[in-house]
Amino acid sequence: MATITIDEALDRAGAGSYQKRLIGIFGLVWAADAMQVLAVGFTAASIAASFGLTVPQALQTGTLFFLGMLLGALGFGRLADRIGRRNVLIVTVSCDAVFGILSVFAPDFTILLLLRFLTGAAVGGTLPVDYAMMAEFLPSKNRGRWLVLLEGFWAVGTLVVALAAWITSLAGVEDAWRYIFAVTAVPALIGVGLRFLVPESPLYLVRSGRSDEAKSILDQILVVNGKLPLPSGYQLASPPPIDEVRIFSGALRRRSLMILAIWFLVSVSYYGVFAWIPPRLAGEGFGFVRGYGFLVLIALAQLPGYALAAYGVEKWGRRPTLIGFCLLSAAGCTLFVIGGSAVMVGGALLLMSFALLGTWGALYAFTPELYPTASRATGMGAAGAMARFGGLLAPSLVGLIVAQSFGLAVAIFAALLVLAAIAGFLIDTETRQVSLA
Numbered sequence: 001m002a003t004i005t006i007d008e009a010l011d012r013a014g015a016g017s018y019q020k021r022l023i024g025i026f027g028l029v030w031a032a033d034a035m036q037v038l039a040v041g042f043t044a045a046s047i048a049a050s051f052g053l054t055v056p057q058a059l060q061t062g063t064l065f066f067l068g069m070l071l072g073a074l075g076f077g078r079l080a081d082r083i084g085r086r087n088v089l090i091v092t093v094s095c096d097a098v099f100g101i102l103s104v105f106a107p108d109f110t111i112l113l114l115l116r117f118l119t120g121a122a123v124g125g126t127l128p129v130d131y132a133m134m135a136e137f138l139p140s141k142n143r144g145r146w147l148v149l150l151e152g153f154w155a156v157g158t159l160v161v162a163l164a165a166w167i168t169s170l171a172g173v174e175d176a177w178r179y180i181f182a183v184t185a186v187p188a189l190i191g192v193g194l195r196f197l198v199p200e201s202p203l204y205l206v207r208s209g210r211s212d213e214a215k216s217i218l219d220q221i222l223v224v225n226g227k228l229p230l231p232s233g234y235q236l237a238s239p240p241p242i243d244e245v246r247i248f249s250g251a252l253r254r255r256s257l258m259i260l261a262i263w264f265l266v267s268v269s270y271y272g273v274f275a276w277i278p279p280r281l282a283g284e285g286f287g288f289v290r291g292y293g294f295l296v297l298i299a300l301a302q303l304p305g306y307a308l309a310a311y312g313v314e315k316w317g318r319r320p321t322l323i324g325f326c327l328l329s330a331a332g333c334t335l336f337v338i339g340g341s342a343v344m345v346g347g348a349l350l351l352m353s354f355a356l357l358g359t360w361g362a363l364y365a366f367t368p369e370l371y372p373t374a375s376r377a378t379g380m381g382a383a384g385a386m387a388r389f390g391g392l393l394a395p396s397l398v399g400l401i402v403a404q405s406f407g408l409a410v411a412i413f414a415a416l417l418v419l420a421a422i423a424g425f426l427i428d429t430e431t432r433q434v435s436l437a
Contacts, residue, residue: 003237004230006203007435009218010139015146016225022137023146025194026130027153029093032187033123034157036100037391039184040065041274042165043177050175051109061116063392066271068120069127070388076125077132077381081374084208085133086200088125088377094192095122100185104178124388128380135368135376136201137221140435143369144313148306148361155302155357157187162299203436207373211236247371247379255370256379258423262322262363263383265420267390269329269413270356301350302357309361317432318366319424325362326421328355333414337407359417369431376436 040062048058072092080088099119106112131147138146164183168176205214215236219229247256305325312321332351339345371379401409 002231002234004234005237005435006206006214006218007140009202009222009230009236010137011141013139013218013221013225013227015139015142018221018224019137019146021224022134022198023150025191025198026134026150027156028187028194029096029126029191030130030150030153031157031160032096032184032191033126034154035161035184035187036096036119036123037065037069038158038161038274039177039180042161043180046168046175046177046180047109047112050177053109061113064113064117065120065123066388066392068117068122069124070385070392072121072124072126073128073381073384073388075121075381077128077377077379077384080129080132080377080381084200084204085129085136085377086195086198088129089133089198090192090195092122092125092129093188093195095119096126097185097188097192100181100188103181104185120388124384125381128384129377131364131368132377132380133198133201136203136373136436140433142314144318144365144432145310147365147368148310148313151357151361151364152303152306152310154360155299155306158302159296159299162296166296203373206236206238211238247375247382252371252375252379255427255429256382258427259363259367259370260383260386261423262326262420263367263386264390265416265423266326266329266356266359266363267387268394269333269416269420270360271391271394272409272413273333273352273356298349298353301353305354305356305358306361309358309365312358313362313365314432317430318362318369319427319430322359322362322366323421323424325355325359326417326424329359330414330417330421331355333410333417337411337414359420366431369434369436370427370429373436 040059043061044055044058047053047061048055051058076088076092096119099115099122103112103115103119106115131150134150135143135147161180161184164180165176168179173179199217199220200213202214202217205211205217215230215234218236222229246252309321309325312324316324329352332348332355335351336345336348339348367383368376368380401412
């Protein structure tokens, strides 16, 4: 009987209407998750005013949120490799919506901390499984571009939460953080129903011995994309066995150590910058580099960063694009430190936003391709956990340095980003147009 591999079927289907529908569903929740994460910086001052706290005390909501994300990424990532991607995503998005909405009505700071921890656990579980699943629905020749496009929804979420914070500031409402949290919860609430429309990953189904279900889903993809379904006589080829599936064993060890180091280093820099810049610029700022209007401009600067990353991962490769953006991000941080005028500081902030988000785009395209299907969600979960560990450390530890000098903190970020670029050089593979195992 004739056989066809998953990759051959996906290549035959191409990236068309079916993938556009998927990226719309995944992207909505991805934007919601970005809003939940970045709300840490945008709500700190308002939470402090509501409960009679200092801003560093209010940033404990971020510490608990990132702790939840760390645990959620580790736990749900492994669970998705064991029981499937679809069910895990439905659970995590549902929890994201429920706990996000309950955060709006928190009567005191202690309950708010608990709710932000639970919301963080849900968001942490959603992020790595999202990417593992989306990667498994894409043909190899343009997988990187589509994965960067999905990451681009992070910029949409950033823009929305910045606009929400700006509007509440202009309106002068009390407890503005409640309104911002309400805005962040709405897309997740919509996403709960939409996630039921997403089938299980065909690659996961084949690996689990459910080839008939996988073939049915591949036929749907082909038909929706305007192609003929697979002939009735065709069967899906059994995937070759994988010797090692644990992410720190065999050939995976070196790439895991290097890519996880990059996730941590980039995360400390990104969250260190974006946890402190919103309250700083909204208050004092530097000349015209002040207020929520400039923060919206910073959010808009992320979009061309994603566009260049989407081009680069297919044209130059995943690894060179990642290394280039790490170095460009470091250059933006350096320019901020030496900037002596509002124009230079403003330009540095825009470059940092452009380059850091391009870095994330390349990182999210590269990481899921480094792992086989049996450990892809686990690998993404470990990467997500390292990112959340960096996010967990950044607001508190960086705060101690910021108290001495904000410029010194940004200089440290530049050094960390150079280290991330070096780790990128040490990764032993390039995955552009490589089939998923």
